[in-house]
Amino acid sequence: MDPAGLRFCPRCGAGGYGYHDGKFWRCDSCGFRHYHNVAASASVIVEIGGRVLTVVRGKDPGKGLLSLPGGFIDPDERAEDAAVRECREEAGVDVTDLSFVGSWPNDYEYGSVLYKTCDLYFSARAAYVPRLEAHRPEAHGSGEVAGIELIDPEDIESAPIAFESARRALLAWRLRARGH
Ligand SMILES: [Zn+2]
Known part of the structure; x- marks a missing residue:
């Protein structure tokens, strides 16, 4: 299925711009190909006072649900740097000592386009934590983040988490933390 519903070649304008193999569009007229590559994301699992830092999503997909910062x-950014940057932007928390937890695939629909993502998850240590109740994330300005919530690691299964990839990462992280 075409993830964006494209009908005309963006290079020559001909019809017959078809989606193939779940990976790319190809124009039957001029041969132009455009790959719909997997989009990589990076997120952080950080404990503050024994609870896990999450952000309340201000926009779809998953508006009102929780995600990890x-x-x-x-482009040209390291995943580790993206994780640190996003955690600062979304939650105002500076993290350090990143450790790779794992990666899980996800579907992410935005602007009527279905993106296939590869979500990378790191655990980290909080180097600086603002007063969270008073914090106004930079992302608030764009409406991306509606708030901050700390969840108990025992509630990972039942918490209203937007993306299954995050839930799977949290479960893997918790298992590792328990020494299994
Ligand atoms: Zn074409």
């Missing part, structure tokens, strides 16, 4: 990796 994180976001898409910019």
